[in-house]
Amino acid sequence: MRIVFMGTPGFAVPSLKLLLEQQYNVVAVVTQPDRPKGRKKTLTPPPVKEAALSFNLLVLQPERMRHADAVAAIAELQPDLIVTAAYGQILPKALLDIPRLGCINVHGSLLPRYRGGAPIQRSIMNGESSTGVTIMYMAEGLDTGDMISAVELPITDEDNSGTMFDKLSLAGAELLGQTLPSIVSGQAVAVPQQDDLATYAPNLTREDERIDWYKSARAIFNQVRGLSPMAGAFTYLNGEVFKVWACAESKGHASNKSLIPGTVLATDNEGIYVQTGEGVLLLKEIQPAGKRAMSAAEWLKGARLEAGALLGDGGAA
Template sequence: MRIVFMGTPTFAVPSLRTLIEEGYNVVAVVSQPDRPKGRKKVLTPPPVKEAALELGLPVIQPERMRSEEAVAEVASYNPDLIITAAYGQILPKAVLDLPKFGCINVHGSLLPRYRGGAPIQRSIINGESETGVTIMYMAIGLDTGDMLSRVALPITDEDNSGTMFEKLSLAGAQLLKETLPPLLAGELPAVAQNEDEATYASNLTREDERIDWTQSARSIFNQVRGLSPMAGAFTYLNNEPFKIWACKPLSAHADATTVGTIIAASSEGITVQTGDGQLLLTQVQPAGKRMMDVADWLQGARAIIGVELVSAVQE
């Protein structure tokens, strides 16, 4: 059994390591190209590449998986099975048709809900109480293939995208471990997805990060934790970007204060009026500074009671 594994971020690393630990013959690993990272734009390999090199596996990094050269290089490894986990590119039919056991994907949602590139973040932003991992056959459509196995995990108020990525990556690796033996033995039936239940989790944009203070405290709380610790949600304070990394909703009661207005500040956090209820900001990042607890920021901040946080720079 010759397996080609495709993945890029940290989410995919436990699945790759599990394959090796279980004794599967991973003949090559495909990952996205190295990218500039950080303020100094240092060219940095993706986590899956680092893990693969540590494990002594050959790595392929095509810029475009759809190119003839990339397809030919993958074909040269004569794979019996291709396994993907958060690879980041759609595979062309020429690749999908290569392995006799097909191509399977470890996807971070309970399909058919949240197909697409940002299922974990979107699940949290939308206030879901549950998500999970689905392993399915890959098809031409976006996460439309028949399902082989699923596992569900709760999303708690203490979770953000970072904690859920970690939980789901480990759950996906365990599910892969349990799925492969019956799959390869021809004993695991595939189940078609219900198209009527399908929803999509499109990649996040800058607008998804912008806070609209007319929304409820609960909605903004979900947005902040859905974007943390990756991009972060932002607003503007005194016409400068002001990121919010952690917060919690307070009791939802009516208040005549203008939405977005800071109505209290203490070592516990900054209280902001929203369209429905109040939000306690506990971890922030002022423009040009590092992420910090509100108590640390308040030590050097100007008087902020009554200051309005806004969704756009005011002319």
């Protein structure tokens, strides 16, 4: 059986390795093109490409999978099955129709909830207590195909997007290994999704990263950990971007609702206490403009931040 694997970020690597460990015949790996990364904009291959090359696999990197030449290149490989995991582009019908066993996707949510490109981040940002992985047959719509199998995992307050990516990528690979035999034998039972229960997880924008201090401490806590350690949430301090990488709800510090949300209440060796629309948020790991990420306590040793200082758009002028 000939398999083409399609994936891009680290989330997809365990699934690729699972296929190889179980001695499936992966004839090619399709991933996104190398992209500039970091301050020096160094052209960097995606994690799936690095993994594929380490196993001496053929790697294809079309700019647009919808282009006829890209579809033709896959067709020439004569795959029996296409396996995708966080590839990053919607596949055209011409491609979905190529393999005799269809195309399956390892998706990082419990479908039909959180269809789209950022299901893990948005599950955390929305305060969900659990999420999971669904293996589904791919269809023309956005994550609308019939579901074959799923596994659920809890989201704890100690989790952020980084920890959940790791947990779900491993769970997805394990689920893929359990599910493939039924797909290969033609005995897989696929269940249609209930479209009326669908929710969406669109790719993140800059606005999703901006902290609105008028929201509750709990909501901002969820936002920050949902964006960490990838993009990070940000606010402003003295007109400059001030990133927040880790925080916590502060139960022991008195809230003062007479103050503008975003007002610094106090600082100590735990970090920076900020008034929100409801409750107090303790900033624990931050990144001032032009500096590296560090603990708030470390930054406070050399910075002057007094009670009454204002974070947010109100301090951006």
